[in-house]
Amino acid sequence: MALAAEAGSEVRHPLTPLRYRVVGKRRETEDTVTLSLLPVDRPIALTRPGQFNMLTGFGVGEIAISISNDPAAEEPLEHTIRAVGAVSSALCQTPPEGVIGVRGPFGTDWGVAELSQTDTIVVAGGIGLAPLRGAIRALLERRRPSGKGHLLSVVVGARNPSQLLFEEEMLAWQRAGAHLQVTVDTARPGWSGPVGVVTDQLARVPADFSNAVALVCGPEVMIRYTARALVDLGMPRDHIRISLERNMQCGVGLCGHCQLGPWLTCRDGPVFTYDLRAEGILASPHR
Amino acid sequence: MAESIAELIGRHPVLEGLSPEDVEQVAGCSHNIVAEMGEILFREGDPATTLYLIRRGQVSLEIHAPGREPLVIETVGDGSVVGWSWLFPPYRWTLTGRVTATLGAVAIDGSCLRGKADADRALGYVLMRRFAAIMLQRLLATRLRLLDLYGDGAGS
Numbered sequence A: 001m002a003l004a005a006e007a008g009s010e011v012r013h014p015l016t017p018l019r020y021r022v023v024g025k026r027r028e029t030e031d032t033v034t035l036s037l038l039p040v041d042r043p044i045a046l047t048r049p050g051q052f053n054m055l056t057g058f059g060v061g062e063i064a065i066s067i068s069n070d071p072a073a074e075e076p077l078e079h080t081i082r083a084v085g086a087v088s089s090a091l092c093q094t095p096p097e098g099v100i101g102v103r104g105p106f107g108t109d110w111g112v113a114e115l116s117q118t119d120t121i122v123v124a125g126g127i128g129l130a131p132l133r134g135a136i137r138a139l140l141e142r143r144r145p146s147g148k149g150h151l152l153s154v155v156v157g158a159r160n161p162s163q164l165l166f167e168e169e170m171l172a173w174q175r176a177g178a179h180l181q182v183t184v185d186t187a188r189p190g191w192s193g194p195v196g197v198v199t200d201q202l203a204r205v206p207a208d209f210s211n212a213v214a215l216v217c218g219p220e221v222m223i224r225y226t227a228r229a230l231v232d233l234g235m236p237r238d239h240i241r242i243s244l245e246r247n248m249q250c251g252v253g254l255c256g257h258c259q260l261g262p263w264l265t266c267r268d269g270p271v272f273t274y275d276l277r278a279e280g281i282l283a284s285p286h287r
Numbered sequence B: 001m002a003e004s005i006a007e008l009i010g011r012h013p014v015l016e017g018l019s020p021e022d023v024e025q026v027a028g029c030s031h032n033i034v035a036e037m038g039e040i041l042f043r044e045g046d047p048a049t050t051l052y053l054i055r056r057g058q059v060s061l062e063i064h065a066p067g068r069e070p071l072v073i074e075t076v077g078d079g080s081v082v083g084w085s086w087l088f089p090p091y092r093w094t095l096t097g098r099v100t101a102t103l104g105a106v107a108i109d110g111s112c113l114r115g116k117a118d119a120d121r122a123l124g125y126v127l128m129r130r131f132a133a134i135m136l137q138r139l140l141a142t143r144l145r146l147l148d149l150y151g152d153g154a155g156s
């Protein structure tokens, strides 16, 4: 059975969470934390950047949260969570050594394994950088042997500088060879970077848009305008991968809560190709 | 050899492709400037006399309100242009422009350019088309920001 746990002989029901212990907790912004997690009993199956897990705050509820590191690496599983509701707030408040539930991994991934021979432009808005962090790390890791290779450009937008995630790490990506552009909507004097919308930064990316691939994640309206801007700059639609969020309940294609047009986001997404159908669905007010 | 003002203008993305005659007309109103980081290029409320074609560097556009810290609402960088207030009465800056990365720019005298555009309507039309395209782009960017692009919880 495909959904059974790979570790051990015991068959795990896909709706049963496994216990994970919080072994690290880092505050990213005022309302966002990253939890580092290790299994209490046994781990979930191997994950790929772009996929998500269902996280349980015991006694509170369960929500879908993207995996925010490169789970192929030998390190704890990481989830970056913004406190916006009861469950996410409870998860953010879990103390070090506390235990939460994890089931997954679910959904499609960014497909970074295919991107080592191509220029890649990563565009993130707000908390949308979290699901892309693992992909960025994996892409930088692939560049490492020669220190050169194809361009990795990271374009990040946020409301203001205090809302930027992974600031230190972004600088490390830059040192590792990524081309980094960070823009905010508004700032106080002293901010030396650009102020403006993320789409305005795209024309400055030193890539051949007709051959590059883009990975885009953020609020849906930001994805829509970013994808359009990339097409206007000459990128073929099928080179654009977007990650969409819906209200997930089961995570395994059973309940229908995550329906988006003809798709179940938990099963057919969250990463989709921005083809004409995706463009139409994103632009439609009725979905 | 240093490039002439006309060469700098003719190669700037905003005025690229103008006829040599039109470039010469604009060059007649222009001079080259360099400004260091932190310098105030123009101040809200002051007479607006200049259009800046930015060759390199960055200018922050700030709004000041009494009792509050100034807010940077936009930055303008390489290959773009800053300053429209010279175009329309009362010819006063509506924002403060502060240099946030060493600036190399062509400064064009607004009243000189208005005079030439009035005298040569074909030149005026060409310039207005170029400027209107940038203004439209900025208007679209402002509308996008009204949508609060990063405002919901998507992506978590």
Ligand code: FES
Binding pocket: A247, A248, A249, A250, A251, A252, A253, A254, A255, A256, A257, A258, A259, A264, A265, A266, A267
């Ligand atoms: S979350 Fe139940 S079908 Fe997708």
